[in-house]
Amino acid sequence: MATSFESSDVLYAYTTISRSSSSTGASRQASPAETSPAETSSIEGLQGVPIYQYTGVRDLQERVKSQSTELQAGRSNQQYLVFRSVTKGHLDMLDRKRASIGKHTRMTHYTDTNLLIVKLMPSVEHEITYLLLADDLSHVLAGMGLPRRSLIPLGGSRFSGPNSSKEGDSAYKPRSRNRRADWPTLVFESRLSETLTRLRHDARWWLTNSGGDVRIVIIILITPVEKRLQVEKWCLSPATGHRPATRAHLNSNPLVPTRIQEVTITQNPATPPNPAAQPGTTVQPSTTTQPDAAASYAVTGAPLILEFQNLLLRAPIPPEGDVVFPAADLLLWADSFWESVV
Known part of the structure; x- marks a missing residue:
């Protein structure tokens, strides 16, 4: 049985993730046949983190702001939020709105499962x-x-793999890697x-x-x-x-x-x-x-x-x-x- 939190659009990460949901965004526990190894792997180490149905930029902004407030006040150590049904197009929209979401965030996106993991670093x-x-x-x-500056700081720049993209907390590369897309060392x-x-x-x-x-x-x-x-x-x-x-x-x-x-x-x-x-x-x-x-x-x-x-x-x-x-x-x-x- 999935454990609910605040509303029906959230599951905790210790439950399995369903690929399908109702048109209202309500979530339910997936059966083993519906859960892929990629979905399980992408949330490794995030047991207990709420998983929200993505409904738009405003909802994500509000959840980031709320959890950041809890972190800054010392009432929580939970740095992560997970959203499902986030497509590459949604990610592009979030990038355009990034300033309003907060520079203190780092995002990891899985294109094969449409999962977005937001890491908060507000203090x-x-x-x-x-x-x-x-x-x-x-x-x-x-x-x-x-x-x-023999090592060039890249901050939280995003880098892409075959099925996912990620922003590190901080990264550095030598001057010899002078192309924008070059990975850090x-x-x-x-x-x-x-x-x-x-x-x-x-x-x-x-x-x-x-x-x-x-x-x-x-x-x-x-x-x-x-x-x-x-x-x-x-x-x-x-x-x-x-x-x-x-x-x-x-x-x-x-x-x-x-x-x-x-x-x-x-x-x-x-x-x-x-x-x-x-x-x-x-x-x-x-x-x-x-x-x-x-x-x-x-x-x-x-x-x-x-x-x-x-x-x-x-x-x-x-x-x-x-x-x-x-x-x-x-x-x-x-x-x-x-x-x-x-």
């Missing part, structure tokens, strides 16, 4: 994590002697939540749909209650456990989206881990302008490494090299973030 918590880290990245590159995605499932879905989307043009995806999960930042680096890497190459299977080790690295930074852990007992964990105080408010952090999985060649698409020339964020830099990044959102 500092939703954007400052990756903006601070990107600023640190620019600082490191400048220290190597690279000219300013680095993409950031962040979320206020307790689960990484949707962010991992996003990472796989960028790496797969770009055909390998996107080299690094950094996903950041923000958990305010626990003052924790979880960072994962995703890249393409050879799949393991595949059969030997034959004429029928020329590529024995195809490249697949892979989680390469995990870093967790937790402020003031209740029981600070013992670094000697847990290799890879660093606990140390932050540097702040208010010594009495100094925070301690547990950092696991450091350093975070962004390969120079993946970012700039060329081999480094000394003193150039990979961008390395050690534990000390990561805790300062986390400290700057939490100070900014108090």
Whole structure:
């Protein structure tokens, strides 16, 4: 039985999605035969998110405004809205009305299922994590002697795959990719939540749909209650456990989206881990302008490494090299973030 919310034009994402509906827009739970794998895959990690029947720009505007208000007031951490029956023509209309919908939105559209996922980013918590880290990245590159804007910021530009299109939270490409349609080499995605499932879905989307043009995806999960930042680096890497190459299977080790690295930074852990007992964990105080408010952090999985060649698409020339964020830099990044959102 589908669970209703506010009106008959909404289902929750833990129910299946029906391709058919009545002329009034009412929704019902689909039978297994009516639900395609593509529909199930497109809402991965969005369990509990309401799914609305798209009825026009004004209705979408009102729902975005209402949910943004809840986010800004701290009454909700739900950043997503899902609309069905959104065609490519509808998406073009939404683009023309984008200013009235809000610049703080990111849209993912699935042309094969006509699903539109709207991600809301209306406050500092939703954007400052990756903006601070990107600023640190620019600082490191400048220290190597690279000219300013060696990585061009693309913001939330939309990129299209075979059956869907997506806007990242933020993206960057090197100057060598000088065509408007060129994919970024680095993409950031962040979320206020307790689960990484949707962010991992996003990472796989960028790496797969770009055909390998996107080299690094950094996903950041923000958990305010626990003052924790979880960072994962995703890249393409050879799949393991595949059969030997034959004429029928020329590529024995195809490249697949892979989680390469995990870093967790937790402020003031209740029981600070013992670094000697847990290799890879660093606990140390932050540097702040208010010594009495100094925070301690547990950092696991450091350093975070962004390969120079993946970012700039060329081999480094000394003193150039990979961008390395050690534990000390990561805790300062986390400290700057939490100070900014108090």
